[in-house]
Amino acid sequence: MTDVAFTAAAAAPRRSGVLRRLSRHPAFVVGFSIILLLALCAVLAPLISPIDPSAMKVRFRFRPPSSAFWFGTDQFGRDIFTRVLYGARISLLAGFAVCVISGLCSAAIGVIAAQFRKLDGAIMRLMDALMSFPAILLALGIAAALGPRVSSVIIALTVAYIPAGVRIVRAAALTVREMDYVQAAQISGASSLRIVARHILPNCFSPLLVHLTFIFAYAMLAEAALSFLGVGIQPPVASWGNIIAEGRDYATEAWWVMLFPGIAISLAALSLNLLGDALGDLLDPRLKGGA
Amino acid sequence: MTEPLLSIRNLQVQFRADSGWVTAVDDVSLDVGEGDCVGIVGESGSGKSVTALSILQLHDRGTTRMPSGSIQYRGDDLLRAEGAALRRIRGREIAMIFQDPMSSLNPVLTIADQISETLRRHQGLTGAAARKRVVELLGLVRIPDAPRRADEYPHRLSGGMRQRAMIAMAIACKPRLLIADEPTTALDVTIQAQVLELLRDLRQELRMSVMLISHDLGVIAEFAQRVVVMYAGRIVEQAPVAELFRQPVHPYTIGLISAVPKLDSDAARLTLIPGRIPGPQEDIPGCRFGPRCAWVQACCRDASPSMMSVSDLQSARCPPRVVALGAPHG
Numbered sequence: 001m002t003d004v005a006f007t008a009a010a011a012a013p014r015r016s017g018v019l020r021r022l023s024r025h026p027a028f029v030v031g032f033s034i035i036l037l038l039a040l041c042a043v044l045a046p047l048i049s050p051i052d053p054s055a056m057k058v059r060f061r062f063r064p065p066s067s068a069f070w071f072g073t074d075q076f077g078r079d080i081f082t083r084v085l086y087g088a089r090i091s092l093l094a095g096f097a098v099c100v101i102s103g104l105c106s107a108a109i110g111v112i113a114a115q116f117r118k119l120d121g122a123i124m125r126l127m128d129a130l131m132s133f134p135a136i137l138l139a140l141g142i143a144a145a146l147g148p149r150v151s152s153v154i155i156a157l158t159v160a161y162i163p164a165g166v167r168i169v170r171a172a173a174l175t176v177r178e179m180d181y182v183q184a185a186q187i188s189g190a191s192s193l194r195i196v197a198r199h200i201l202p203n204c205f206s207p208l209l210v211h212l213t214f215i216f217a218y219a220m221l222a223e224a225a226l227s228f229l230g231v232g233i234q235p236p237v238a239s240w241g242n243i244i245a246e247g248r249d250y251a252t253e254a255w256w257v258m259l260f261p262g263i264a265i266s267l268a269a270l271s272l273n274l275l276g277d278a279l280g281d282l283l284d285p286r287l288k289g290g291a
Numbered sequence: 292m293t294e295p296l297l298s299i300r301n302l303q304v305q306f307r308a309d310s311g312w313v314t315a316v317d318d319v320s321l322d323v324g325e326g327d328c329v330g331i332v333g334e335s336g337s338g339k340s341v342t343a344l345s346i347l348q349l350h351d352r353g354t355t356r357m358p359s360g361s362i363q364y365r366g367d368d369l370l371r372a373e374g375a376a377l378r379r380i381r382g383r384e385i386a387m388i389f390q391d392p393m394s395s396l397n398p399v400l401t402i403a404d405q406i407s408e409t410l411r412r413h414q415g416l417t418g419a420a421a422r423k424r425v426v427e428l429l430g431l432v433r434i435p436d437a438p439r440r441a442d443e444y445p446h447r448l449s450g451g452m453r454q455r456a457m458i459a460m461a462i463a464c465k466p467r468l469l470i471a472d473e474p475t476t477a478l479d480v481t482i483q484a485q486v487l488e489l490l491r492d493l494r495q496e497l498r499m500s501v502m503l504i505s506h507d508l509g510v511i512a513e514f515a516q517r518v519v520v521m522y523a524g525r526i527v528e529q530a531p532v533a534e535l536f537r538q539p540v541h542p543y544t545i546g547l548i549s550a551v552p553k554l555d556s557d558a559a560r561l562t563l564i565p566g567r568i569p570g571p572q573e574d575i576p577g578c579r580f581g582p583r584c585a586w587v588q589a590c591c592r593d594a595s596p597s598m599m600s601v602s603d604l605q606s607a608r609c610p611p612r613v614v615a616l617g618a619p620h621g
Contacts, residue, residue: 117353180395181405187347188382188409188460198408202399 021282028282031274038268042088049082054236062254072256074247083238084261090150090239091220091268098157098219103212105162110169110204111196114177124170127163135160136222143231153232157219168211172204179203206283213276217269224265240265294365295322296500297346297385297468301360304341304350306571312356313571315341317524319360320598323468328494328501330515330532332508332547334568338524339504343470347381348372364468383413386461390473392453396445402429403441406460413464428459431496432489451482458489465497472504487514508551512536520544523569523579526598530605540607540616542584578609586611 022028041048057077065072071080113123130138139156146152176182177200185195224241226232228248233239235246240261247257304316316338323329331339344350345358346369362369364380372380389395397405406428407421416424422441429437432455445453454474461469471490475483491514494501505511511518511532518535520528520543528541539545546564566583569575575582577592584591588611599613600606607613 179397180389180391181397183349184387184389184395184457184460185397185408186349186381187387188463189378189380189412190408191378198400199397203397205399 022278025278025282027274028278031271031278034267034271035275038088038264038271039092041085042092045082045085045089049079049085051079051082053082053086053238054078062250064254065256071260072254074243074254074257075250080243080257080260083243084240084264087238087240087243087261088264088268090233090237091223091241091265094150094154094157094223094233094239095216095220095268095272097154098161098223099212099216101154102158102161102165102215103208105158106165106169107201107204107208109162110166111173111201113166113170114173115192115196115200120170123166127166130159131163135218136225139222139226140229140231143226148231148234150233153223153226156226157222160222161215161219165208165211165215168207169204172207173200176200176203206279210276210280210283213272213279217272217276220268220272221265224261295324296327296365297323297502298363299342299346299360300363302342302345302358302362303360304338304345304358305356307354307356308572310572315524315571316345316358319521319524319526321519321526321529323500323502325467326494326498326500328503328514328516329519330511330517331502331504331519331521332506332511333521334506336523336568336570337521339521340472342521343387343472343502343504345370346470347385347387348377379413382409382466383464384466385468385470386464386466387470387472388454388457388461388474390476392450392457392477395457396453398445401442401444402448402456406441406456406463409460409463424463425459428463429456431462431493432456432459434459451478451486454478454482454486455489458486458493462493462497462499466499468500468502469494470502470504473506474503475510476505476507483510490514508547520547523575524571525579525608527580527609528605528607529598530601530607534602534605538601538605538616540601540605540612541580541609542586542612543580544607546583 055078057073060069060073060077061075063069063073063077069079069081071084073079074083109123109127113120133141135157139153139160142156142159143152146155182195182199185199190198220240223232223239224244227239227241228245230245233242235242243261244258247254247261251258299322300320302316302319303314305312305314319338319342321329331342333339341350346362348369350358358370360370364384367376367380369380396402403422403425406425407416410416410421410424425441426437429441434440434452434455440448440452440456445456448456458474469490474490475486478486487510490501490503493499503511503514515532518528518530518532519526520535520541522543528535528539528544530540535544536548539548543564549562550564552561564583569579569582577594578584578587578596581587581591586609591611596608596610598606598608599610601613601616
């Protein structure tokens with residue numbers, strides 16, 4: 001009983017402190033609200049728009065935005081508003097998955113490189129090799145080799161974004177492992193695994209977290225690019241990228257087909273960048289000091 | 292004489308350098324008895340911290356060759372301990388505190404989290420029991436308002452307070468030996484005095500031995516019973532603190548003592564030892580203090596001098612001076 005009380009008492013000031021500072025940061029509030037709104041749209045798509053995103057109504061081809069079709073219709077008479085809503089599912093899912101998986105992999109690989117100095121050379125040269133290709137070309141190659149599926153887009157982008165994350169974690173871990181508290185933990189008899197899990201990784205977390213919010217945005221843009229180039233999400237499944245791709249042939253007569261998914265991508269990327277900047281500010285230990 | 296708690300014999304530590312191996316610590320032999328308080332004094336680079344780190348095998352394996360010699364701790368050779376046995380000695384038997392209290396606490400864990408980690412590891416204490424002990428320990432190191440401080444993060448504590456928290460962490464499992472590597476160097480003078488007093492009280496309460504490393508003769512004079520003076524990786528003199536100040540034997544010790552500024556002197560300039568401490572890669576034949584020594588003789592350059600006893604308690608690595616003092620005991 002007392003145990004529970006102590007834990008709660010210990011956790012309470014910590015959590016409210018971070019949340020309070022976050023809720024006061026305008027960029028965080030704006031970024032978080034937009035991304036939350038987009039996520040809600042994605043989840044609640046069938047409720048917001050009861051139309052089937054793939055239903056073709058040839059009668060209604062190329063209708064401009066109106067009260068019946070908010071964002072207009074495309075060459076098959078599909079409702080762009082509905083397709084953008086459903087496209088958010090794929091785009092956000094791909095962005096989030098890439099962000100989480102590449103985050104976990106970079107943390108693991110980065111810490112291994114920093115802790116096991118003998119593996120460091122080999123790991124980092126491999127990362128350099130991956131980095132020597134532009135990320136989008138690397139992803140294009142992998143996605144093309146794996147076949148056009150959501151999973152291959154995620155795998156391709158994860159591989160493309162791991163090297164940057166590994167460098168960030170490795171650099172942070174190399175600094176942290178020299179800190180006195182790591183030696184203090186060693187002196188108090190902690191095992192290497194425990195030192196990594198409790199002392200090194202948590203202290204590498206903030207730069208990685210900031211980096212990952214940007215990766216989320218990059219991954220969404222890259223997913224759009226891959227789908228646009230035809231190796232990503234295949235029609236008729238909607239993603240923001242392939243809606244734009246399908247619309248490009250009619251850009252002059254039906255501008256709305258490309259405009260609205262374009263706005264959605266920009267909004268999502270903007271909000272994630274705001275989020276990343278805000279986290280960067282708030283997690284900076286120099287700004288954390290004043291209590 | 293009873294078996295000492297810690298006994299270092301002929302310790303030699305070498306680092307990898309561009310030009311090959313350089314010797315940072317050479318022929319260091321010293322004992323720390325049960326309840327003893329030994330001070331190690333020397334300039335930066337004299338090998339005092341390297342000696343301390345070797346005791347717990349904390350030398351950097353990438354750049355340091357396995358130290359040679361032996362470090363006996365209650366019958367175990369610490370240089371050969373490994374795995375679980377080594378981890379049991381670390382923290383439970385021998386603990387250590389450092390110079391910089393700003394970086395010796397993990398910024399993402401509360402004080403209570405960090406201390407209870409050691410308690411859980413060595414004493415199996417968890418939850419409320421660990422918490423109770425943490426508050427007890429913080430009280431023991433005289434941190435005011437311990438229950439509240441326990442839940443704070445290190446950045447909310449002042450330097451002196453962090454050093455106290457660090458000490459609480461070190462003594463959590465009642466170690467028999469505490470190695471304090473310049474524990475007061477980063478603190479201001481009034482806090483220094485408080486921390487030294489705290490260490491002195493804890494030493495008596497917990498009946499632990501302390502090895503205090505410092506470049507500050509004043510701190511050593513105040514705190515230690517026995518003093519080991521190191522110069523350029525070697526011990527140059529060992530004596531009980533009173534003897535050392537009454538009759539320093541080695542010219543380096545004499546220089547050190549006369550370099551301490553005195554309040555009652557109106558000399559405009561501080562006394563100093565000419566020259567500087569040689570780097571470990573510099574090859575100096577014979578006595579390594581020779582080039583800076585006012586008493587230097589021809590024989591000093593021929594062979595590396597060995598430690599010679601002046602009395603039962605005092606010995607120095609300077610044969611000409613020991614002979615001049617008249618009582619060479621071999």
